[in-house]
Amino acid sequence: MNLSLADTLNRRAFLAHSGVGLGAAALSSMLHRDAVGKAVSHLAPRAKRVIFLCMAGGPSHLETFDYKPELARQHGKPMPDSFTKGQPIAQLQGKPLTCQGPMASFRRYGQAGLEVSDYLPWQAKLADDICVVKSLVTEQINHDPAHTFMNTGTVISGRPSMGAWVNYGLGSAADDLPGFVVLTSVGGRNPQPIASRQWSAGFLPSRFQGVEFNASGDPVHYVRNPKGVTTPQQRRLVDTIQALNRERFAAAPHPEIETRIAAYEMAFRMQASVPELMDLSDEPASALELYGATPGDGSFASNCLLARRLAERGVRFIHLYHRGWDHHGDLDRYMKICAGHTDRATWALVTDLKARGLLDDTLVIWGGEFGRTPMFQGKGGPGRDHHIKGFSMWLAGGGVRGGQSYGNTDELGYHAAENVVHVRDLHATMLRVLGIDHHRFSVPFQGLDMRLTGVEQARAVTDILL
Secondary structure: OOOOHHHHHHHHHHHHHOOOOOOOHHHHHHHHHHHHHHHOOOOOOOOOEEEEEEEEOOOOHHHOOOOOHHHHHOOOOEOOHHHHOOOOOOOOOOOOOEEOOOOOOEEEEOOOOEEEEOOOHHHHOOOOOEEEEEEEEOOOOOHHHHHHHHHHOOOOOOOOOHHHHHHHHHOOOOOOOOOEEEEEEEEEEOOOOOOHHHHOOOOOOHHHOOEEOOOOOOOOOOOOOOOOOOHHHHHHHHHHHHHHHHHHHHHOOOHHHHHHHHHHHHHHHHHHHHHHHHOHHHOOHHHHHHHOOOOOOOOHHHHHHHHHHHHHOOOOEEEEEEEEEOOOOOHHHHHHHHHHHHHHHHHHHHHHHHHOOOHHHEEEEEEOOOEEOOEOEOOOOOEOOEEOOOEEEEEEOOOEOOOEEEOEEOOOOOOEEEOOEEHHHHHHHHHHHOOOOOOOOOEEEOOEEEOOOOOOOOOOOHHHEO
16 A cells, blocks of 8 residues: 555645644644554554664674684785676775785674674674674665665665655654654764765655754754743744644645644644753663763763663654764774774663663664775775675664574675675665565655665565564
């Protein structure tokens, strides 16, 4: 069953003209949530929400979860031409290619003996909770287009992000917070910028786009009342504006008018809910110690703690970016820096969700926009170039079977060689655990039935599910 924007619009117009109307503006988000959520509940859901931990810049699979002893043996030797001939390479194109062995030791953890590098001692403790997918492939070799592809399933700018698709399909379970929230932090080598269009709603109504929360200072710009304006005064102003908007919607129904109505009401509710969310004074010292978080410091650790609080409050999609994983050179140094910023907090988030009974219905995804080459790059300390033909990510919770790895790269870690998982397959799997059949989840746009997974063949990787 395809969900049409026109169908949604006509339903609202019918209600408006039949005397039922939208009801109180405060109920508009709930009405939309119920109507849309039922329309796309194709399958029994395993998860209610997604937390996507994006290591922006592209962490090396060869120094995290994909140990290659043959690459160690070939260290310093020319990279065999049979691997690289005709393959897209970023900054190493046309240069001599030399094998770069793993820069860390690996050990086996958990009941299944999952291999994890010494750079990630805290995530190693999650070995029985995570499924490492070692055979990811993507289609874009530079950062911004690769993020666009990971977030939207296409390199074409202006398409809805995966968080917007999920928010549109299921709606928020929170009445006083957006359904899709973005948090960013920085620390490491050459932190690439992350454009706000990476959490755009594209051609979906703009109310489903991600809302970026600042981890320090005011969490949302202008969330507080101006000086001298009381809450009752603000309420009267919003009510007056909403009445005008509803009159306009009744005369000329349009999704963006509905978006405006919901936005004013949501903004008013957020003036109370967001400061409360960001105030960590109600968290015990043990929680701050668990994450290694200092309130208001804008760190990945603090953002992970906020992610748990957002999950508790019903936010549907929570996207954390940590910028700093672009390790073209001096990889050992910067892996230690980035792991220092993110490793413990990642472990803490999964551990905390599990302790609170939230991990079962929360899908947690960890990874970057691509991986790194098996070939040497850099001046001074060795590094690695961008790589799209095989890299690792992991998933936990939300019906995913932990304590396993899935797929594999070849002996040098260049090509995904076994159980290849395309980015669109990752999207299909994410939708599957949320109860959505990606084949049936589409929106008409410019004469096409548009999907997050596109018109190309994509599959939900059900082998990794319970």
